[in-house]
Amino acid sequence: xxxxxxxxxxxxxxxxxxxxxxxxxxxxxxxxxxxxxxxxxxxxxxxxxxxxxxxxxxxxxxxxxxxxxxxxxxxxxxxxxxxxxxxxxxxxxxxxxxxxxxxxxxxxxxxxxxxxxxxxxxxxxxxxxxxxxxxxxxxxxxxxxxxxxxxxxxxxxxxxxxxxxxxxxxxxxxxxxxxxxxxxxxxxxxxxxxxxxxxxxxxxxxxxxxxxxxxxxxxxxxxxxxxxxxxxxxxxxxxxxxxxxxxxxxxxxxxxxxxxxxxxx
Amino acid sequence: xxxxxxxxxxxxxxxxxxxxxxxxxxxxxxxxxxxxxxxxxxxxxxxxxxxxxxxxxxxxxxxxxxxxxxxxxxxxxxxxxxxxxxxxxxxxxxxxxxxxxxxxxxxxxxxxxxxxxxxxxxxxxxxxxxxxxxxxxxxxxxxxxxxxxxxxxxxxxxxxxxxxxxxxxxxxxxxxxxxxxxxxxxxxxxxxxxxxxxxxxxxxxxxxxxxxxxxxxxxxxxxxxxxxxxxxxxxxxxxxxxxxxxxxxxxxxxxxxxxxxxxxxxxxxxxxxxxxxxxxxxxxxxxxxxxxxxxxxxxxxxxxxxxxxxxxxxxxxxxxxxxxxxxxxxxxxxxxxxxxxxxxxxxxxxxxxxxxxxxxxxxxxxxxxxxxxxxxxxxxxxxxxxxxxxxxxxxxxxxxxxxxxxxxxxxxxxxxxxxxxxxxxxxxxxxxxxxxxxxxxxxxxxxxxxxxxxxxxxxxxxxxxxxxxxxxxxxxxxxxxxxxxxxxxxxxxxxxxxxxxxxxxxxxxxxxxxxxx
Ligand code: B12
Numbered sequence: 001x002x003x004x005x006x007x008x009x010x011x012x013x014x015x016x017x018x019x020x021x022x023x024x025x026x027x028x029x030x031x032x033x034x035x036x037x038x039x040x041x042x043x044x045x046x047x048x049x050x051x052x053x054x055x056x057x058x059x060x061x062x063x064x065x066x067x068x069x070x071x072x073x074x075x076x077x078x079x080x081x082x083x084x085x086x087x088x089x090x091x092x093x094x095x096x097x098x099x100x101x102x103x104x105x106x107x108x109x110x111x112x113x114x115x116x117x118x119x120x121x122x123x124x125x126x127x128x129x130x131x132x133x134x135x136x137x138x139x140x141x142x143x144x145x146x147x148x149x150x151x152x153x154x155x156x157x158x159x160x161x162x163x164x165x166x167x168x169x170x171x172x173x174x175x176x177x178x179x180x181x182x183x184x185x186x187x188x189x190x191x192x193x194x195x196x197x198x199x200x201x202x203x204x205x206x207x208x209x210x211x212x213x214x215x216x217x218x219x220x221x222x223x224x225x226x227x228x229x230x231x232x233x234x235x236x237x238x239x240x241x242x243x244x245x246x247x248x249x250x251x252x253x254x255x256x257x258x259x260x261x262x263x264x265x
Numbered sequence: 266x267x268x269x270x271x272x273x274x275x276x277x278x279x280x281x282x283x284x285x286x287x288x289x290x291x292x293x294x295x296x297x298x299x300x301x302x303x304x305x306x307x308x309x310x311x312x313x314x315x316x317x318x319x320x321x322x323x324x325x326x327x328x329x330x331x332x333x334x335x336x337x338x339x340x341x342x343x344x345x346x347x348x349x350x351x352x353x354x355x356x357x358x359x360x361x362x363x364x365x366x367x368x369x370x371x372x373x374x375x376x377x378x379x380x381x382x383x384x385x386x387x388x389x390x391x392x393x394x395x396x397x398x399x400x401x402x403x404x405x406x407x408x409x410x411x412x413x414x415x416x417x418x419x420x421x422x423x424x425x426x427x428x429x430x431x432x433x434x435x436x437x438x439x440x441x442x443x444x445x446x447x448x449x450x451x452x453x454x455x456x457x458x459x460x461x462x463x464x465x466x467x468x469x470x471x472x473x474x475x476x477x478x479x480x481x482x483x484x485x486x487x488x489x490x491x492x493x494x495x496x497x498x499x500x501x502x503x504x505x506x507x508x509x510x511x512x513x514x515x516x517x518x519x520x521x522x523x524x525x526x527x528x529x530x531x532x533x534x535x536x537x538x539x540x541x542x543x544x545x546x547x548x549x550x551x552x553x554x555x556x557x558x559x560x561x562x563x564x565x566x567x568x569x570x571x572x573x574x575x576x577x578x579x580x581x582x583x584x585x586x587x588x589x590x591x592x593x594x595x596x597x598x599x600x601x602x603x604x605x606x607x608x609x610x611x612x613x614x615x616x617x618x619x620x621x622x623x624x625x626x627x628x629x630x631x632x633x634x635x636x637x638x639x640x641x642x643x644x645x646x647x648x649x650x651x652x653x654x655x656x657x658x659x660x661x662x663x664x665x666x667x668x669x670x671x672x673x674x675x676x677x678x679x680x681x682x683x684x685x686x687x688x689x690x691x692x693x694x695x696x697x698x699x700x701x702x703x704x705x706x707x708x709x710x711x712x713x714x715x716x717x718x719x720x721x722x723x724x725x726x727x728x729x730x731x732x733x734x735x736x737x738x739x740x741x742x743x744x745x746x747x748x749x750x751x752x753x754x755x756x757x758x759x760x761x762x763x764x765x766x767x768x769x770x771x772x773x774x775x776x777x778x779x780x781x782x
Contacts, residue, residue, distance in 0.1 A: 032684065034682070034683055034684045065687070067436050067439075067440065067683050067684060067687050068432075068435060068436030068439050068440070068683075071436060071683060073683075073684045124452075125452035125468065126451070127451070127452070127532065129568070130568060130641075133568075160534075161452065161455065161533075161534070185451050185468060185469045186679075187423075187425065187451075187469045187679065188468055190468045236645075
């Protein structure tokens with residue numbers, strides 16, 4: 001029995017991980033997709049070959065169905081061969097400590113000594129407000145109160161379909177420390193186009209390093225935000241305390257404690 | 266029929282009466298006003314179409330010219346009728362001359378109103394001939410090839426490219442869909458004109474244009490013949506061009522149109538005066554043309570809580586019903602909306618959803634209720650999502666909904682892929698068939714969760730309607746009682762397009778469109 005022990009509970013090698021079905025390294029993956037080919041045995045074979053080409057062994061088409069003439073839907077299983085070195089992974093994360101709502105208020109009082117002003121909106125063509133409301137409105141989201149409930153934070157929520165120009169004008173008017181942009185619609189990368197426009201306009205106005213620029217939305221990651229020239233990005237599962245923790249520590253880092261006015265920064 | 270929920274129909278009657286009073290009160294305001302979009306609709310119905318050199322739609326060019334001359338209170342119908350009298354040309358030719366900068370329509374000599382009205386008659390007749398032919402064609406299809414059973418399976422296409430949409434729509438029809446809605450591109454609702462021609466570039470949807478309507482209509486008629494079922498076409502009569510799109514829908518035989526008296530105010534920040542005036546013109550058209558309208562109460566539950574605010578949905582259904590009555594819309598064209606939007610972690614949430622859905626059916630027994638799927642609480646977990654959609658389908662067949670907008674397992678991620686529609690149609694068909702008579706078989710415990718919930722929601726809806734009646738609809742919206750969204754009377758988009766009617770104003774279409782069974 002002792003002999004079996006090593007093989008029975010093989011140890012995972014984190015430098016070479018692959019999917020787990022019911023045994024380590026079996027590589028089992030289930031896939032569902034459509035090919036623009038007529039239904040039939042050739043379609044089944046086509047899906048098999050396609051999955052093989054993706055690098056899976058033993059592809060097994062468990063179900064296929066005609067969606068409409070010329071289109072076939074497949075459910076396919078395969079064993080993945082590729083491995084990833086988990087130990088070498090590096091995910092950019094928003095810097096700083098995350099504090100809760102009450103701690104944020106106290107921290108701002110102690111370290112900044114003045115109110116932090118932020119302006120938020122869902123910009124350009126996007127009519128979704130629930131994301132930005134979740135961050136700003138008093139009631140918040142999923143039991144996380146919004147910025148309106150924070151001490152020493154003065155938030156302005158401009159709603160949705162706000163042109164970039166208007167958002168920037170408001171930020172200037174109220175001497176915002178940070179701008180909060182929300183983007184929900186992502187079809188054909190419209191969020192990228194609009195977020196880029198925002199960043200470029202801010203740059204063109206000479207304000208890029210005088211205002212902290214953040215964004216968020218269901219398909220936004222910190223990494224994407226940074227690629228687009230933002231200071232930080234926040235996706236699903238991120239709430240008011242996450243973005244405020246970042247902003248307040250950034251305000252301190254930049255030494256804006258005594259610079260409530262944009263002109264002085 | 267005996268109420269399964271043991272509803273107190275005296276409360277229902279009271280709520281309906283409040284709603285009727287609210288709608289009447291609004292109608293006084295509506296009757297005193299017109300809008301640029303209503304006037305553009307009149308021109309479209311007189312046959313004006315096309316664009317000028319810089320792609321401005323001719324109905325806009327003409328109405329803008331009238332407005333700039335300060336002559337809008339008289340109405341576009343008068344100015345067009347007068348121009349026909351003075352020039353002997355057709356409305357289209359006149360509009361083209363205005364577009365080319367060759368004619369100032371308000372600077373012509375003027376004739377008496379009766380003469381202008383008379384000059385319009387042949388063009389009005391031509392439009393009604395066309396609309397009547399479309400109605401006859403729909404009736405012929407329904408009679409000859411028939412239709413699927415209710416709840417109709419209703420899916421959306423939203424590729425951004427009308428030709429790609431056609432492929433997706435025909436595929437869905439072959440899979441069993443009864444209604445295809447072409448979702449409109451992001452931000453079209455705030456455009457104060459209707460784009461022209463076929464379009465291939467939209468975000469999260471495809472432009473609503475008359476040509477796109479025509480392309481999709483043809484595709485659905487073809488596939489309908491093939492599958493032996495009439496396939497209904499749906500689009501949005503909403504936003505800044507609400508009535509113009511209703512007119513386009515009438516001309517191109519749309520069967521279902523999203524049209525809500527309040528949605529644009531709350532969710533697109535369109536001015537409330539503008540929307541309420543516009544919805545009247547669009548609804549009289551919809552009523553005449555046999556189009557089923559869909560109201561948008563379901564949306565309230567995306568910004569407000571489905572358990573706490575369920576009564577706002579019921580209250581709004583009453584209001585939408587009464588606005589429809591004023592526009593002479595038959596009951597079987599009233600697609601009053603509601604949705605399955607409770608947090609799935611709620612204990613007995615299914616019972617509460619069931620209660621709400623059966624209540625809607627009992628209160629509006631002859632309406633074509635439109636039931637909307639879970640959206641807000643759909644997540645990237647598509648497997649759980651498919652189950653949420655299954656519960657939604659179960660409620661629908663149990664409560665006898667009419668139009669079932671199918672939930673997509675990928676709702677939280679992207680607009681539907683071809684395979685998503687197939688999976689959701691399969692889901693619905695399985696449940697609808699397997700549970701076909703569940704509603705006839707099951708009764709509810711007296712005073713149990715389902716019954717008590719319905720009584721509570723109905724009472725709250727009645728109380729809210731009493732309040733709205735007292736304060737007026739405008740003020741209620743200002744206070745944020747629907748969808749938790751506050752909108753000011755003078756705020757939002759499109760207020761500049763609202764105008765008080767002058768003494769000589771006339772709209773030759775309202776009475777004609779209202780004149781039907
Ligand atoms: C509610 C909703 C609506 C409502 C919006 C009401 C409102 N006032 O917001 C209504 C009905 C109006 C609507 C309209 C449309 N919608 Co919509 N909608 C949704 C829905 C169901 C939920 C979105 C939501 O509220 N989520 C809850 C919030 C809290 O989550 P969140 O935005 O991710 O926010 C969190 C984080 O991302 C983050 N966050 C977000 N923003 C920010 C900003 C900052 C600074 C920070 C720090 C954090 C942060 O914090 C939040 C809390 O954790 C989704 C589907 C779904 N289940 O996701 C579709 C969805 C987003 N909609 C979609 C579409 C296409 C539309 C329309 C374009 C459809 C049309 N053609 O008409 C229109 C929009 C028109 C326009 N001009 O934009 C698509 C988008 C597809 C895509 N990937 O591009 C989706 C995915 C549905 C679908 N499958 O088709 N919609």
